[in-house]
Amino acid sequence: MKKPQTGQPMDRVDGRLKVTGGAKYFADHQPADMQFAALVCSTISCGAIASISTTKALRAPGVADVVSHLNAPPVPGYKKTNPGDKNGLQIFRDNRIYSNGQPVAIVVANTMERAVYAASLVEVQYNQETHYTNMEAGMDKAFQNNRMKDYSRGEINAWQKAPVTHSAQYTIPLEVHNPMELAGIIAHWTSPDTLTLYAKTQGVKSVQETIQELFEIPEQNITVHSRFVGGAFGMALRVWPLEIATILAAKKIRKPVKLVITREQMFTLVGYRPNSSQKISMGATADGKLTGITHEAVAITSPYEDFTEGIVAMTKFMYDCPNVNTRYQLVPLNMSTPIWMRGPGEATGSFALESAIDELSYKLKIDPLQLRILNHADTDPERNLPFSSKYLKEAYQIGAEKIGWSSRNPAPRSMQENGMLVGYGMSSGTFGAYRGKATVSAILKSDGTLTLQSAAADIGPGTATAMVQIAADVTGISPDKITFMLGESTFPYAPEQGGSATVSTVGSAVSDVCHALLKELANLAISQVPAFKQTTPELIIYEDGQLITADRQTKITHEALLQQQKLPEVKVTATSQGGEERKKYSMYSFSVHFAKVHVHPATGVVRIQHIVSVADAGAIVNTKTARSQMIGGVVGGIGMALTEEAILDHRFGRFVNNNYADYHVPVNADTPPTDVYFVNKKDPYINPMGSKGLGEIALIGFAAAVSNAVFHATGIRVRDLPITPDKLLHIVSTENATA
Amino acid sequence: MPQENKPSSVPPKKDKQEARRDFLKQSSAVMALALAPPLVLKAAQHDEAIAAVFEKMPVNLEINGKKMQLSVEPRVTLLDLLREQLALTGTKKGCDHGQCGACTVHVNGQRINSCLTLAVMQEGKKITTIEGLSNGDQLHPVQEAFIRHDGFQCGYCTPGQIMSAVACLHEGHAGSPEQIREFMSGNICRCGAYDNIVNAIMDVKNGGQTA
Structure with missing residues (x-):
């Protein structure tokens, strides 16, 4: 059995074009x-x-x-x-x-x-x-449309009756995708x-x-x-x-x-992550079992469109809690329309939920990781369905071990090194594992090369590379003889690259079309090549661009097969989509983030020292590009946690920091070494590869890990992103008081 | 030169650029009058063409080893000259304000933001862009290392990152991962490939071909 191509850290197929300036982006055409x-x-x-x-x-x-x-x-x-x-x-x-x-x-x-x-x-x-651009001042205009109905299971506001409760407001400023x-x-x-x-x-x-x-x-x-x-990140x-x-x-x-x-x-012209205000209230028994969560969110939209996203989605199923109710409202302002920004609503919601769980853990005097495991949802409590796969507990374990969680002193502001306050924090994230419908054409030429075409997109994750690997495994054709072409409307249909679904959606179609191609080749061999007459497509071995009889006595290369029949090419097209499995299982990817931070006691400057992120995203098709996606999500998360904030001057309704010098996205020196781990276990139901999505969970939850680490370092809880030094300045005064 | 610094050279109320334009338009109209029948004068387009000749300046540059005699408007940045007039589109525009580094090129071996300099300011200089970095089909070691370490995702900032990385190594600022992080912080990567970029540069620094 040959080593499979999927799961390997293959270099990008378009890497050479990208490092030579040969890759043509839209504005490069003349x-x-x-x-x-x-x-x-x-x-x-x-x-x-x-x-x-x-x-x-x-x-x-x-x-x-x-x-x-x-x-x-x-x-x-x-x-x-x-x-x-x-x-x-x-x-x-x-x-x-x-x-x-x-x-x-x-x-x-x-x-x-x-x-x-x-x-x-x-x-x-x-x-x-x-004009009106201030959300707080416009709360009286908050409304709901029919995409954002209230949700509840069990008793509404049950948290209030719990022996241990936590309730707080979390705010996230307007963030801008700002691709390069x-x-x-x-x-x-x-x-x-x-x-x-x-x-x-x-x-x-x-x-x-x-x-x-x-x-x-x-x-x-x-x-x-x-x-x-x-780059796009949703815009x-x-x-x-x-x-x-x-x-x-x-x-x-x-x-x-x-x-x-x-x-x-x-x-102002291509969307943004809307600023939001969220109130999370939760209650638990004294031994840490959640009894109720209430999550109320408000975010902004434009006067001419209702933009909605999954701000309260994660709260509904993340923890095994009998009583949950959520409310989501919009405030229309004199702003352009927002658009999903990496991790969309879940990134926003997870900051509130995962901060709140952390806060509750201190009230309960239970380790925040332990509290999460204690309330782990073994089945989906929102839909009452089993998860198609869920290795969140394994992810917690890997992350805790790699960051050295057990050696932290759980008391806030208890750890120091080199004159810095030291904090460890963690959080979890989740996002739906989707699979849409896509069509792929496969063209095998008589020179033995395989070209796949689909109107898919690649905003950076390495779509073509992953598709080549999937096709190589199914067909047994060497990856260097396979080309995946995308980004042309004349190609067969593929949906947008969004919601972390491209590998699942287009990869499934690649897998299906490659199987169909092999069947076509097999039938050709069976009908035309005497040595294959007695066999069936299922019995043929497909290896190294050849068809081999089950007894391995006869081989024919794709080239020879097509050339014998004077065929310049064989073309097959297949459409692929999921079936009933989505009704039987809840499908989600999960991530766990651990962060170690230093906080400078005199200035409140936060520097992240070490990050460990772990993903349960099913089988990983390309470990190299998948890792890049994870570290990319982490960098986006560092921005969300520490620096990113588009500031409006409400007198004019105009941004005051609308450039890269004043709207701070993380630069190289802002990022620490990042360790990425994958549980890397196949999801048995979602698609032929067993792969779940990765792009969103890389960022979802990350900001809370930083905020939780900052609390552990300083004893100060920042519920208002980003965590800029001014919000930690009173540690200076307490520092002086204790000095 | 000193004359320009005299306070009296500060333009009166009218915007300097606009005044200059009015002058050019008038003078080009005079030229046109001398050269062309009155009917042609009415064609605004003709006037524009003549105006354009007046507004351009000669500049000699050596770009990727090729000597070029060019005629450009003084307001054209080096970046826009490369991209829009010479079809060297590997160099990217990310902000146009010297804040992101996507437009990094080498001028006489030093890295600069090509959006922050006017083309006419580079008279006689040697410009190297991403297109001029490899030796024919043989990629520069930094280009190879970026592929090996996946030092990018979307690839848009990559030409600037690579030009900056090559200079960073030449400057002797690649002594440690921490130093690389500081000296590569003028090049933003929104996809967040920083960790891989640092590893790629360290790999070249150490002369290794390991993954």
Whole structure:
């Protein structure tokens, strides 16, 4: 038996392109006669455009056009909705301004510098109205829609009757995805009803679908290219107004138009993790058995769309607790619409839940890890179903051992080294293990190479690499002879890369299509090659690009088989999706994070010293890229815990730190050595590979591990992210008092 | 040069750039008048073309070993010149403000943010971009180490990380993982591949080919 390719730390198949500058991201394409666009954005946060003067801009050198609601080509799809319906921002439909930074015009010129300069010459007058950007001040406007109904099992607010209780408010500021690649698009109408797009997207098919709905042109007339995406973390899960604006400008001037937005505009045009306020209340018996949890969350949304995510989802099933009730509400503000940001709502919810469990553990005088194990949910208490696989306890054990949990002194502020306060904290995370529907084509050529095609995306995890490994295992073809092609709307359907589901969804289709291909080859051999006449497809051995009879007496290579039959290629297409197993089992991935922190007693600066993250994500397809995903999630989690916070000046409804110098994402020196471990046990039900998702759980729960470690180090509980030094400053005064 | 520093050279009320543009537009109109029939003058496009000639400056650069005589607007950054006019798109724009390092290139062997310098300021300099790092098909050891250690995910910051890493090694700032973390902190990686980037650089530093 050959060593399987899955489970190996194979180098990325597109690594060479990425290290040589050969990987083409959307903005790297340069169609002939391409024009450049720049946006003019609203400087008010609520009101209407009174007038737009474009005279100066149009007179500037090289300017082709200035497009706004006054002269934009019609978007047929807008007519299906009424203004005021919550259908998102319909760019250039009318003169309404809903948020600061909303695009009011797009300027097109023959160089980028000319477009940017001309945009500064567009003069816009507004009729300003009162805006609201402060969630706390807008709580009276909180509402629920039918996607966010209250949940309860058992008795409502049962925690109140418990002998030991904890109740507290946790807040998370607005965070911005901020992938390195700036958003934008290249749009080119090659005929009045034929559109080519180079896009930054997590799903070319969904872009195609959106454009088809809006512009009412045939699907096959819309070509979307998106082979390389410079990170997204959720912000490229939809088509944004800036992309429609560019498509409209391109329609008007009938040339390819490229728009790349600025880092500042990344804060207002492509979504964000909404700021939120959560109240968690929980009660337990004196020996630590949870009796009730109440979780109430409020988050913000835009005036024109209800954005919802799984903030309270984890609370419903994470612990074996008989009484749980949750409530989730939205406050509409003069802001653009949020979008799922890595770990989406669960990352938000887990900060509150996993901090609260930690707080309760100190009240109970039970080790926080022990308290979690004590309340471990062996079956899903929300759906009353068994888990398809759950190795959370193993993950706890691995993590505790590797960080040295047992050697910590459980008392807060009891440990010091090198003049620093030392703290250990831990937390857990979970996210649904999904499997969608995807189609993959397999083309085996007479030179023995296999090409797989699917309209999947790769925003960084290494999709093509994992797919090649899966295909190699099924077919017995060497990985260097297999190519997986993605990011083209002309390929068979695959869903967006989101919700940690790509390996599960597209990998299953790869597995299925490869099995179908082998069957096709087997039938060809059985019908055409005498030595194979007496056998069946099931009995044939598939190894090293050959078909081998069960007695190993006869072999034929794929090349020989196709060449004998004068076939240039064999092509098979298969569609794959899950079945009834999802109704019988609850499917989740789990993660455990342990952090060791140093807190400087005089300044309150927190430095993370060591991280151990453990994932129960089923069978790991590529241990190298999977580890990279985990450390990436941890780095995102460090930002969430310690540095990231987009700050609004509510007087103007405008961000004050909308750049990388002031909105601090972690840099290299902010990150400690990170140890990643995988339980690496197959999930028997979810898909042929036995793999669950990884991208979200890498981050979910992490911020709480840091917050819990900071409490252990200092005795100060920070419930308001990020944990900046100012929030720990009173340790300085206590330090002086004890000195 | 000293004249520019005199207080009297501070422009009056009108924006300096705008005044200059007005002048150029007028002067180019005068030129056009001398060169072309009046009808052509009416075509704004023609005026723009002439204006463009006036607005450009010559600059000589050696890019990836190739000597180039170029004519660029003074306001064009080195980054935008490389990407938009020379089709060297390996160098990336992440912020345009020198805050992220995605646009890192070497100028005379030193790493700089190409978004923070104007192309015309680099007269006579040798520029190396990610496209010029490998020796034909033979990758630079840092490029190989990045593949081996998976020093990236999406790959967008990678050209800048690699150019920075090569310089970091040359500068003698790769003595320890801690030193590398400090001297590579001008290059943001939002995918969070830092641990792998440090391992890749350490690997090259130690001359090893181990995984």
